[in-house]
Amino acid sequence: MSGYFVDAMILGSIYALFTVGLSLSWGILGVLNLAHGSIFMAGALSAYMITSAGALPLAVVLPASMLVSGGLVVLMELVAFRPIRRRAANPLAAELPMAIASVGVSSVLVAFANNFTAGYSLSLPQDMFTVSSINILGLTITNIGALIVVFAIGLTVALGLYVARSRQGRALKVIAQDSYVGGLLGISMNRLALGTMFISGALAGCGGVLFSIHVNSMHAYMGEALLLKAFAVIVVGGIGSIWGAAIGAYVLAAAEVLAVVSVGVGMRDVVAFVLIIVILLARPQGLLSKRKWQRS
């Protein structure tokens, strides 16, 4: 029984690391970043590329990979999202082109990864991080599993507090409601967008590196499957809500583990879709979501 609990915690933590950034950029900037799965993968791939250049510990590789994946999303913002936003008649009109452009970027990243890995699965070197089993409060968990949980909860709480308390966080709430009014108040949408995008990418990259150590494999399409899960999490938690995304991530993970245990492995990926459809039928705005002005 405790084994299932540990599984759900690790799975939920991966979902949380993946989804928080996706939800944030959607809720605040109106960017549905469909390349988020590729960014997750890019984090893991960059860790592989860094370690193949020389043996380095995870404590060095992880920040470096987060920098790479965050930097990639910043690049997307500069090359694609910002020009589209500038050209659009209003913020709403920019949303669809930006989502489509993100598919284009994702396509480039996947093609690069596919060529680099030659279509095979790779695994990160063992000497970067040695996986072993540890015991915490009577629960048996691998050390990488524990690290995933700590990182997910730590980073989510830190980000949640930052957005709720800090000056920049409050500025984010303003542009989430109306970027024009934000501009009148002297809030630079462009600068905040860069910061938000960087955080979103870095979190996904962190998840990608830790996940590829956890399952001991990585490949070009590893992020695609997570997109479906992330959508379910966002639907549960509400668009743009950090706390909602965190709660939704663990709810989905628990539901999936429960479905696997009670019905069978085949049910795992269906849970997310059923959750999306049922919640959207009953409450199109999301389970925990509030009105737009209450968001973020």
Place this chain on the structure above:
Amino acid sequence: MISWLAYYDDVIGHMFVLMILAFSMYVVMRVGVFSVASIGFWAIAGYGAAIADQYDVPPLLIVGGALLVSGVFGLLLALLAVRLSGLSLTMVTIAFVLLLQVIVLNWEDVTGGSLGIFGLPVHIGTYGLLAVVIVVAVLLALYERGRTGRAQDSLLHDEQLAQSVGIDIRRQRIVALTLSALLGGLAGCLNVFQTGMMVSNEVGFHVVVDALTMVILGGTAAWYGPVIGAAILAWLPQMLSFADEWRLAVQGVIIVVVLVFAPQGAAGLIQRLARGVAAKRRSSLLKRREPQDVSA
């Protein structure tokens, strides 16, 4: 000329199939919705046709069945989707495609898993496909000139304005999404008839990228937009001298560049050019009249 046609017969046939898929994306983009549901119906109809073909069901019956199934499912999805707005709607259609991908890969007894279904008879040649494309294009051109088409045209330009003159956005979206499902199903079915196989790749990420490349490149200004887009996409592998594995990257770059620099696509450029020529002719006519006016 004849030998050239024979040599590229497969490419030309595939180009016609792609055109119908592009039409399917196009009708829904025209009402200001970014939906990838077309690829879902392309996959459902494709697998349906491939499976039915194994039991020697007559081809015409298969097409009819594919249209019926995708029409009904398209209507159901449309009824759910129109409750949502903008990016949420996009999210549901992507979740739909991702779920189908999972089903196809896991339901091996029926779909053949990642290998797919091979060795089916070829039911339609290039001329048959050309005929289908012409019929669909003519119907679409007529549809665009009709009442519904003009109503949908106004949605693309200004939703609020359209609403204010009594256009029912909800209804127009349901019509467009259902029509898109029908065309997507038709394309998927014809794809299997032309190639004689259905593989799991046809549900994946690269079909989404293909479909988006076509509509973005061609533009949604008029029915010939997707025709241009599909023609370019089909010849892309022939035009690119380097290896096929970079195709996804090239398409990704094309999507982003066109969205940033020419959001109207090829059809939009043609329309603007035509308008420019017409304006010039008008002004030159005026100039020619001027001296007469003075003398009179």
